[in-house]
Amino acid sequence: MSLGQKWENWLSKARATEHVFIVLLAILIGVLAGLGAIGIRWSIQAISLFAFPGPGQMVDNIAALPWWWVLLAPALGGLIVGPITHYFAPEAKGTGIPEVMQAVLVQGGKIRKRVALVKAICSSITIGSGGSVGREGPIVQIGASLGSSLAQVLKVPGTRTKTLVGCGAAAGIAAAFNAPIAGALFAAEIILMDFAVAQFSPIVISSVTATVISHHFEGNFAAFSVPHYELHSAKEFFLYALLGVLCGIVSAAFIQTAQGLDWAIEKKIAAPSWLMPALGGLWIGGIGIAFPQIMGVGYGSINHALQGEVLWQLALILVLIKIVGTALTLGFGGSGGIFAPSLFVGAMLGAGFGNLSLNLLPQWELSPGAYALVAMGGIVAGTTRAPITAILTIFELTNQYDVMLPLMLTCILSALISSRLQQESIYSIKLAKKKINLAQGLERNLLKSLFVRDLYPAEVATVEPNSPFPLITEILTHQRSPYLPVLEGKKRLVGMISLHDIKSYLLEKDFLADLIVAQDIAMAQPRWLTPEMTLYTALRIMEEVDLMGLPLVSGAKEQTFIGMIWQKDLLDSYQQEVHHRDITSDLAEHLYGSQSLQKVVAQGVALAEVPIPPSFVGKSLKQLEVRGTYGVMVLSIKSTRDGLTHLQAFPEADYKIQPSDNLLVVAGTPQAVSRLEALG
Numbered sequence: 191m192s193l194g195q196k197w198e199n200w201l202s203k204a205r206a207t208e209h210v211f212i213v214l215l216a217i218l219i220g221v222l223a224g225l226g227a228i229g230i231r232w233s234i235q236a237i238s239l240f241a242f243p244g245p246g247q248m249v250d251n252i253a254a255l256p257w258w259w260v261l262l263a264p265a266l267g268g269l270i271v272g273p274i275t276h277y278f279a280p281e282a283k284g285t286g287i288p289e290v291m292q293a294v295l296v297q298g299g300k301i302r303k304r305v306a307l308v309k310a311i312c313s314s315i316t317i318g319s320g321g322s323v324g325r326e327g328p329i330v331q332i333g334a335s336l337g338s339s340l341a342q343v344l345k346v347p348g349t350r351t352k353t354l355v356g357c358g359a360a361a362g363i364a365a366a367f368n369a370p371i372a373g374a375l376f377a378a379e380i381i382l383m384d385f386a387v388a389q390f391s392p393i394v395i396s397s398v399t400a401t402v403i404s405h406h407f408e409g410n411f412a413a414f415s416v417p418h419y420e421l422h423s424a425k426e427f428f429l430y431a432l433l434g435v436l437c438g439i440v441s442a443a444f445i446q447t448a449q450g451l452d453w454a455i456e457k458k459i460a461a462p463s464w465l466m467p468a469l470g471g472l473w474i475g476g477i478g479i480a481f482p483q484i485m486g487v488g489y490g491s492i493n494h495a496l497q498g499e500v501l502w503q504l505a506l507i508l509v510l511i512k513i514v515g516t517a518l519t520l521g522f523g524g525s526g527g528i529f530a531p532s533l534f535v536g537a538m539l540g541a542g543f544g545n546l547s548l549n550l551l552p553q554w555e556l557s558p559g560a561y562a563l564v565a566m567g568g569i570v571a572g573t574t575r576a577p578i579t580a581i582l583t584i585f586e587l588t589n590q591y592d593v594m595l596p597l598m599l600t601c602i603l604s605a606l607i608s609s610r611l612q613q614e615s616i617y618s619i620k621l622a623k624k625k626i627n628l629a630q631g632l633e634r635n636l637l638k639s640l641f642v643r644d645l646y647p648a649e650v651a652t653v654e655p656n657s658p659f660p661l662i663t664e665i666l667t668h669q670r671s672p673y674l675p676v677l678e679g680k681k682r683l684v685g686m687i688s689l690h691d692i693k694s695y696l697l698e699k700d701f702l703a704d705l706i707v708a709q710d711i712a713m714a715q716p717r718w719l720t721p722e723m724t725l726y727t728a729l730r731i732m733e734e735v736d737l738m739g740l741p742l743v744s745g746a747k748e749q750t751f752i753g754m755i756w757q758k759d760l761l762d763s764y765q766q767e768v769h770h771r772d773i774t775s776d777l778a779e780h781l782y783g784s785q786s787l788q789k790v791v792a793q794g795v796a797l798a799e800v801p802i803p804p805s806f807v808g809k810s811l812k813q814l815e816v817r818g819t820y821g822v823m824v825l826s827i828k829s830t831r832d833g834l835t836h837l838q839a840f841p842e843a844d845y846k847i848q849p850s851d852n853l854l855v856v857a858g859t860p861q862a863v864s865r866l867e868a869l870g
Contacts, residue, residue, distance in 0.1 A: 212350060216357045216392035219340060220399025223333035223361030227400065228407050230310060230329055237318025238486060241267065247490040252320070252482035260320075260482070261475035267319025268467030271312045271525060276464040279308035284520050285323075285528045286313075286331030288620040290359060290381055299338055299351035306335035312525035316467070320485040322474055322515030326366045327527020333358030333400075334381070353392055356382045360393045361400035368404060369586035372579055373397040379576045380617065415493045417559035419593045425554065427599065433543055433561060434568055434600035438607025440539055441572025444513050444532070445612045449619055451517040463523065470522025477515055483508055484515040488534040492566075495541035498558040502549075505542035509535050528616050532569045540565025563588065564600045571601035572608035575615040642728050643721035644818060645763055647742045647753025652677045655684060655709035662708055663692060675741050675751055676712045683743050683751045685712030718743045721752075725760050732757050796860040799828070799853045803869040807851075812843040820866045822858035827851050 241263045244251030252260055275282050279302065281289045286309055293301045313328035337358030341351040356377040364373030374397040378390055461469060477484060483491040491508070494500050500508075516531040543565065544558030563584065571580035580601045585594060614622050650671045653662060655678060666674055666689050676685035687708060718741045719728050732740060738757050744750040806814060816824055827841055829851040856863060 212353065212392050213395055215340060215344070215346070215354055216396040217399050219333070219337045219354060219357045220361045220396035221403055222336045222340075223329075223358050223396070224365045224400035224403030226306070226310065226332045226336065227329045227362055227365035227404060230314060230325055230332070231408075233310070233314040234318045234325060234487070237267075237314055238320075241319045248320075248486045249482050249490050252478060252485060257479045260479050261472065264320040264471030264474045264478070264485070265468045266471070267315045267321065268469070268471035268522070268524060269465075271315050272464040272467040272523065274308060274312055275467075275523065275525065276462075279305050280463075281305060282309040282312050282331075282525055283523045284620070285327040285526065285617070287327050287380070287527070288617050290331055290334040290355065291617060292621055293334070293338065294352050294355055294381060299355045300342065301335045301338035301355070303335070303339040303342070306332045306339065309335065309525065313527075316519070316524045316526050317486055319471065320474055320478055321471070321519045321524045321526055322477075322484050322486075322488075322512065322531065323519050323524060323526020323528070324487055324530020324533075325527060326363060326529035328525065329362035329366050330359045330376075330381075330527070331362075333360075333362035352382060356393050357396035360397040364397040365400040365404040367583060367587065368401060369583055370394075370397040370401040372583040372586050373400070375582050376576065376579045379579050380574060414489065414496060414587060416563060416588050416590075417496055417498075417557065419560050419563065419588060419590050420557065421592055421596065422555050422557075426556070427596065429543075429547055429556075429561070430564060430596040430600050431603060433540065433565055434603025435607055436539065436543065437536065437565055437568030437600060437604035438572050439611065440509065440513075440535065441532075441569055441604060441608040442611035444535060444569070444573055445608075445614065445616050445619060447513050448517040448520065448528075448616065451514075452521040455518075455521040466523040467525075470518055470524055473518045473522070474515055477511060477518075481508065481511045484512045484534075487530050488512070489530070492534055492537040495537040495562045496559045498541065498545070498562075500538065500541050500545075502542040502545035502558075505538040505545070508538045509542070512538065528573065529570065532573045532616075533566045536566035536569030537562045539569065560593070560596075563593065564597050567597050568600040568604040572604040573616040575605055575609060575618075577601040577605045640725040640763060641721065642719050642723045642725065642742065642755060645755055645759050647755055648739075648759075650675065650754050652680070652751065653687075653708045654678070654680065655707065655712075657708040659692075659706040659711075662687060662711075666692060671739070671754060673737070673739055673741075673754065674708075675754070676708050677751050681750050683718060683741055683749045685709065686741060687712045688737075718749065719755050720745055725764060728755065729757070729760055732760075796863045797825070797855070797857045798863050798867070800856055800863065800867050802827075802847060802851055802854055805869075806847045807849055808846060810844050810846045811841060814847075816856075816866075820858075821862035822856040822866055824854055824856055826855040828853040828855065 238248050242248055242251040242255060242259075244254055281302070282305060289305075290301070293299055309328050309331050313323075313325065317323060317325055334355045335358065337354035337356070338351060340346075341354045346354065359381045360373040360377035362373070363376045364370040367373070374390070374394045377393050377397075382393075455466075459466070459469070474485065491500075495505060512531055512534050516528065519526065520528070540562035541558055544556060544561030547554075547561070548556045548558055567580040567584040570583065571577040574580070581594070581597055584597055648671070650673070651665045651669055652675045653665065655676055657676075662674060666672070666687070672689040674687040675683055676687060678684045685708070692711065717731050717735050717737075719731065720743060728740070732738070739754050742752040742755045744752060811824060816822060824841060827845070827847070829848060854866075856866060858866075
């Protein structure tokens with residue numbers, strides 16, 4: 191037996207106990223992500239010592255170097271990062287977390303294998319050379335990429351691939367902060383947006399494993415030097431509530447600044463994309479000459495704020511400078527995270543607020559460091575819209591239960607205020623730019639993936655513009671449809687009459703019989719649908735005009751009438767798609783890896799292997815329009831190479847059928863599957 195056959199047999203046996211298989215993979219991902227997090231920290235430290243040599247921390251070293259060195263170091267780092275991301279992995283730019291969310295939401299969890307390596311290199315250089323970003327986002331993307339790559343190599347089904355991506359993200363946060371609970375919550379709340387036990391348990395295991403790895407190499411370290419917290423008086427809750435409001439306002443300003451500068455840089459600066467990070471580096475270097483605290487991760491400055499060692503005037507200035515610095519670094523294409531900058535902004539805002547409050551209310555015996563600590567959670571909650579993750583992160587950093595009440599108050603208020611001022615989070619705003627909207631969950635995105643052209647329009651009676659009133663009443667009172675399209679030349683839609691429109695005329699129908707024709711009472715400019723519209727757009731139009739159905743026309747210009755589309759048809763199509771995906775996904779997972787598959791029919795959905803018709807070879811699934819033409823979903827493609835059976839699970843639309851491909855694993859109605867079988 192060859193090595194390849196032994197590998198396939200081992201995978202088949204492992205999948206036989208699926209839960210154990212996923213748990214083992216979660217442990218492996220935890221180990222790899224933990225090692226990756228350690229490697230990132232070490233590489234950032236090494237590069238920062240090279241870029242800003244000296245005996246102390248980065249801030250102290252920068253202050254001792256000549257101004258031109260501080261100006262050029264981030265630019266040189268950007269000059270290295272730009273070509274790497276441009277030519278090898280553009281998705282390694284920015285924070286990386288929106289790209290992971292996009293992969294989970296619309297790509298079945300698939301992330302290119304090279305992303306982990308490119309992200310590790312570029313983030314280390316960007317942060318080490320002074321870029322005003324954090325390391326947590328890159329660690330999350332690296333962990334998620336490792337999980338996705340492992341799933342692709344082992345041919346794990348799509349739904350489980352997303353779980354493994356979540357495992358990698360959780361392991362990254364856990365290893366970065368020594369916070370396994372926060373890591374698991376981060377993956378569930380932000381990346382997967384799902385707390386289902388089937389997905390959550392492997393994520394927890396991966397998170398704990400990464401923390402153990404981090405402990406082994408670096409000890410049970412604390413990410414920050416956290417002060418002892420003590421609530422002196424219940425009156426402080428008023429100040430923490432006010433701090434929560436401030437955190438919400440600053441969080442919304444952070445998001446809007448990042449969005450605004452990103453837009454301005456994209457529209458106003460005409461430079462090659464490979465050169466952009468270097469230009470951003472010049473900006474950061476220029477700011478760093480006066481405010482070196484904003485360069486790099488900034489953990490040293492956060493510790494100073496937590497210990498109450500930052501003047502309130504400087505702390506509040508650094509809030510603004512850090513927001514601008516981070517937005518510039520990311521807007522120009524630097525590689526790094528937004529989590530650490532959020533902690534930095536929170537620490538400075540809280541320190542400034544706490545010190546100012548202490549000056550105004552000396553009799554309250556306030557602790558400015560405590561306000562810095564709580565505000566860290568408040569800004570994270572406001573920017574990410576993940577208050578649970580923010581609360582658990584700060585709690586794990588302190589191990590002090592007393593901090594929970596003010597922390598919860600501040601974080602929840604911050605998230606509420608921020609969401610009122612800015613709809614999108616710091617992560618989802620980048621997805622919204624790509625028309626991927628998370629505001630109403632996955633349902634909206636699924637509706638946007640379905641099209642009116644896939645529905646079957648209902649045939650209804652029609653009338654011409656000069657049709658008499660008695661004919662109109664006769665049709666509307668005897669047919670099921672409450673609407674009557676008015677067609678010119680029996681083709682072009684010119685209006686529509688509803689049963690409601692003729693109610694006021696019915697009592698005088700004999701008198702009006704020769705006076706009113708269809709065009710007199712028809713809606714002059716009815717709303718209509720076209721085949722290219724998504725179900726989401728169609729439902730929005732129906733809600734706007736408050737109608738249960740709308741006419742379907744061939745196009746916006748010619749408006750040739752095709753039939754009626756009912757709201758019930760749209761909702762049924764959506765429910766059928768949800769049901770279809772659930773059934774086919776479950777069947778595919780249970781039957782994945784089988785050498786042969788007989789046709790299986792469950793709840794009206796058929797799953798079968800279909801020989802690939804010769805006419806399909808060399809064409810992509812998008813060109814073939816398999817779903818629109820044949821009414822089936824392609825779950826996987828089987829091929830035979832080197833005497834072994836290979837499976838391409840959930841192929842993308844641009845996948846081209848190869849000569850070695852011989853079987854399609856498809857799902858659809860039994861009739862649709864039979865039609866496709868007949869082509870073979």
